[in-house]
Amino acid sequence: MEATMKPSHIGRKISRIRELRGIKQETLALEMGVSQQTVSRMEQSENVEEETLQKVAKALGVPAEGIKNFNDEAIQNIIANSFTSHDSSTINAINISPTFNPLDKVVELYERLLESEREKVELLKKMIKE
Incomplete structure (x- = not known):
């Protein structure tokens, strides 16, 4: 059985990075000088022109290569393995020892x-x- 690779969907990667950065489509559109509908279409596209990708990268504050190589699973693993909470809102609060x-x-x-x-x-x- 051959392993098939999923094609790289740049639009989804842009959308996910935008969401992780807490940026709305309207804000990204303003930064790029395009309409919100243009951003929406771009996020639905499998491929994005290099020039447009550079503008998106600049607006999102990430390198274009970062968008191309973005892997949602890797990000989730990094967060899961490095998250520590310093407040009492999580289960980790049980382990807090008073001074x-x-x-x-x-x-x-x-x-x-x-x-x-x-x-x-x-x-x-x-x-x-x-």
Whole structure:
């Protein structure tokens, strides 16, 4: 059984890179000096002229060779293997270790509460004497 290679669809690659960069078709069209419909047709085309590809590459901030050699699976693998989260919005947050002892914080809060209560008692004693 022979392995068949899928033809390189430059338009899909442009579309995917544009999406990954968070750029809308309208914005890309403005950068290139063409209409949004032109960008849409270009993204549906299997081949794109070299001159147009250079304009697209410049507008997207990537090299033309990067568009030609773009591989969505490779990008997903890179992201999956290098992503680390530093916030508490992901499951990785379970592994976060506090830099303080939580018990020390409880004791600190308890001591502050006691001090506040002592101040209240002193204030009430003072009010009763007056």
